[in-house]
Amino acid sequence: MIGSLTLDQLRVLVAIEDTGSFSAAGRRLLRVQSAISHTIQALEASQGVQLFDRSQRKPSFTPAGQTLVRQARQVLRQAEVFELTARAISAGLEPELAIAVDSFVPTPALMRALAELQQTYPDLMVTLFTEGLGAAQRRVRDGSTTLGICALLPSTLQDVQATELTQVTLVPVVAPSHPLASEARPLTRDILAEHVQLILTDPQQLPGPQFSVVSPRVWRFVDIARRLEFLLAGFGWCTMPLHLVQAHLDHGRLKRLEIDDPAVLPGSFGLYAIHDRHRPLGLGARALLASLQRQPWLGTP
Incomplete structure (x- = not known):
């Protein structure tokens, strides 16, 4: 509940627009029509806005109702994203994945791997740093990025786990x-x-x-x-x-x-994917690392 507003009220409002009537919304939500009417009346009273014109036999959206039902859809979508993200994080998905990439890394293979990641975890936020020689390793070592894609320098520290890509x-x-x-x-x-x-x-x-x-x-x-x-x-x-x-x-x-x-x-x-061996990888990083290893880096996919 947000103040006196509930997600259930918004679901009812959206269901009415989707189905075209209070009775049809009740059938979709497995509720009697009177329960649908009561929910909408409570929503109108709590927000101080008339959502429906009831001057005709069949109630219709007022201009305010048309505006607010659009916003209700957005709120419900965000609530769904919130729940999915919370479940994913609970299962081991990091809230954000930061990657550092040397400037010579072939872009097509990197983009294919990131496209696979986006398809698997569409709500995972990604930050991509493209910098000069040595920056990817420094970012992995100081913890500002989880993964680096780079050439290994002779100064590489032993706490970096490296997987050769090509x-x-x-x-x-x-x-x-x-x-x-x-x-x-x-x-x-x-x-x-x-x-x-x-x-x-x-x-x-x-x-x-x-x-x-x-x-x-x-x-x-x-x-x-x-x-x-x-x-x-x-x-x-x-x-x-x-x-x-x-x-x-x-x-x-x-x-x-x-x-x-x-x-x-x-x-x-050698081009390598690197990460700090002392920091466990989340689901997103593990999925990206596996995808990077599958890519034909310098050939036709």
């Missing part, structure tokens, strides 16, 4: 206007070191060894999309996930570098 192919690329694109010599480490390398960096990572950095001349980026823009403009060279640059390679906007010693740069990295 391997992401890396390719060294450069803009056609860049000097390396027309270099006739085999591209050795020394030649690469003569040119600016565009690298991704974690702005909060502690000082330490740098991985996959060949050149002493580097430009650092937090956002991979921004780095791609500078790459296309010819500011330097870098390795990029193949799925992010395939279209640029196909249309000649980028050129793949043929490196003399492929071991100089990694050919791929």
